Amino acid sequence: MPDCVFGLTVCVISVSLQDTVEAAIGGSVILPCSLSAQDLKLQDINVHWRQNGSKSVYDIVKGEDSVALQDSEFKNRAESFPDEYLRGNFSIKLNNLQHTDAGTYSCYITHSYEPETVQSFHSLIPERSS
Numbered sequence: 683m684p685d686c687v688f689g690l691t692v693c694v695i696s697v698s699l700q701d702t703v704e705a706a707i708g709g710s711v712i713l714p715c716s717l718s719a720q721d722l723k724l725q726d727i728n729v730h731w732r733q734n735g736s737k738s739v740y741d742i743v744k745g746e747d748s749v750a751l752q753d754s755e756f757k758n759r760a761e762s763f764p765d766e767y768l769r770g771n772f773s774i775k776l777n778n779l780q781h782t783d784a785g786t787y788s789c790y791i792t793h794s795y796e797p798e799t800v801q802s803f804h805s806l807i808p809e810r811s812s
Contacts, residue, residue: 701714701805702805703805705779706779707779707780707781708778708779709779710775710776710777710778710779711775711776711779712773712774712775713731713773713774713775713776713787713789714771714773715729715731715771715772715773715774715789715791716769716770716771716772716773717770717772717791718770722767722768722770724744724745724767724768725744725745726744726793727742727744727745727767727791727792727793728741728742728743728744728791728792729741729742729772729789729790729791729792730789730790730792731760731774731787731788731789731790732787732788732790733753733756733783733785733786733787733788734785734786735786735788737753737755737756738751738752738753738756739752739753739756739760739774739776739787740752740756740760740761740762740774742762742767742772745767747762747764755780755782755783756776759776759777759778760774760775760776760777761774761775761777762774762775763775772789772791774789785805786805787805
C-alpha cells in the first residue's frame, strides 16, 4: 500500500532501504536507482538526483540527460547510463569523490502521466585513500 502525503498529489509507491556507501576520496561510486515497469516510455519519465534534499546532482528529463540546473560541485563529475534507461535503470556514477560529497543522495522518479514518485536513498561516506 502506498504511503501518501496529505494535501499533495504525490504518493510514494516504492522506497528502498537506505544504503550506506563508502568510497575512497578521489575514487568513484555508483549510486543505484531503478524502476520496474512494463512498456517504459522515456518521454513520460523524469529522474531527479539530489544531495541532502536540495543540491542538484543530476537530472534526466523525458529520457534525456539534463545538467542545466546541476550544482557546480557536480559538473563533469556525475554521469548516468543512457543505454540502461529503457531497462528502468537510472543509476548515476560520481567520479573524483571529495569530502564535500558526503551526505544523503535521493533519486526521485516521476511519471508525467500519473502522480506517483519512486524514491531511493543512499548515504555516501568518502574515506581517505590509503
